[in-house]
Amino acid sequence: MKISVILPTYCERGNIVELLAAIEAVLGADRAESEVVVVDDNSPDGTADVVREYAKTSVMRVQCHVRTTDRGLASAIKFGVRHAGGDLLIVMDTDFNHDPAMIPQMIRCLEYYDLVIGSRFVMGGGMEDSKRYYYSLFYNMFVRAMLRLQVQDNLSGYFAIRRERLMTLNLDSIFHGYGEYFIRLLYDASRLKYRVLELPIFYILRRHGQSKSRFLAMLGSYTRCVFSVMLFGNK
Numbered sequence: 001m002k003i004s005v006i007l008p009t010y011c012e013r014g015n016i017v018e019l020l021a022a023i024e025a026v027l028g029a030d031r032a033e034s035e036v037v038v039v040d041d042n043s044p045d046g047t048a049d050v051v052r053e054y055a056k057t058s059v060m061r062v063q064c065h066v067r068t069t070d071r072g073l074a075s076a077i078k079f080g081v082r083h084a085g086g087d088l089l090i091v092m093d094t095d096f097n098h099d100p101a102m103i104p105q106m107i108r109c110l111e112y113y114d115l116v117i118g119s120r121f122v123m124g125g126g127m128e129d130s131k132r133y134y135y136s137l138f139y140n141m142f143v144r145a146m147l148r149l150q151v152q153d154n155l156s157g158y159f160a161i162r163r164e165r166l167m168t169l170n171l172d173s174i175f176h177g178y179g180e181y182f183i184r185l186l187y188d189a190s191r192l193k194y195r196v197l198e199l200p201i202f203y204i205l206r207r208h209g210q211s212k213s214r215f216l217a218m219l220g221s222y223t224r225c226v227f228s229v230m231l232f233g234n235k
Contacts (some may be wrong), residue, residue: 003027003034003107004086008076012094020054020062022100027060035061037084039076042068043227062119081166090160092118093192097203105199106160114165114194117151118158124200125153135204139222143183146194146226149190155222157182164196173234178218178223184234191233 005023009016020036027034040048048066055062065083067076077091088107092098098118104117119125120133121140127133136155143154157179170194174184189196 002085003030003088003090003103004080004084005034005036005090005092005103006077006080006084007036007038007092007094008080009038009040009043009047009051009094011043011047013043013047013050015094015096015188016047017050017054019094019096019100020051020058023103024058026100026103028104031060033061033223035084035086037063037080037171039075039080040064040066040067041071041076042066042231059076062090072176073178074175074181078171081163081171081175082231084163087163088160089163089166092158094228099204102158102199102235103160109197109199110162111214112158112195113197114161115189115196116160116199117153118201119151119153119156119157120201120203121152122198122200125202127203128205129203131155141224143222145229147183147187149186151186151190151196154183154186156199156201158187168192170234177221177225180222181227183222185227188223188234 007019016038019122023036024031038051040051048064051062053200055064063081063083067079079090090103090106092100102118109116120127121137127136140152140154143149169188174188175181
């Protein structure tokens with residue numbers, strides 16, 4: 001089955017070529033039938049330019065879409081989903097927090113599960129940044145308690161899913177805002193009793209560039225999302 005890897009980007013010139021090469025390497029024999037869909041929010045550092053150069057010599061297909069009127073992580077993922085041609089979809093960050101070496105295992109597990117997640121909070125998972133690890137761990141406990149979710153890592157953002165299962169969900173109600181989309185995705189998947197598997201993943205520190213995450217802004221938006229979903233469902 002054809003695989004599509006969706007990469008939302010903003011100012012990732014220093015990481016993207018290395019990541020594309022790593023994805024192509026782990027796909028191995030499947031790379032000729034696979035694709036990467038890069039959705040770039042008009043990065044001023046020329047991220048899209050280096051992606052297009054890489055695409056010229058890549059065995060796998062590399063799409064590069066530059067958005068100039070719409071911005072944001074969640075909407076970029078939705079855009080990528082709608083432009084991807086694969087039967088199996090992988091969504092991941094571009095800063096190497098999400099190890100591309102996990103992709104083959106995630107794909108294999110989709111034979112038995114509806115949604116496969118890279119998780120920091122199952123045995124074998126973790127983070128190089130210990131302070132951020134404990135902040136995230138405790139916040140995940142809060143999310144699980146409020147929404148009665150069984151998933152350990154509700155903020156991962158690294159996942160694999162069959163296209164047919166994702167398209168059963170309401171993409172517009174899920175993919176808006178920033179990383180809180182993942183809470184809504186898991187909530188809707190739980191309501192439909194999707195079979196979810198968490199695989200351990202270890203977050204390393206960013207190799208190049210600066211994180212776009214802002215702790216207080218994220219905390220506020222994530223918490224509003226949790227209470228909104230708890231009170232009204234994902235509508």
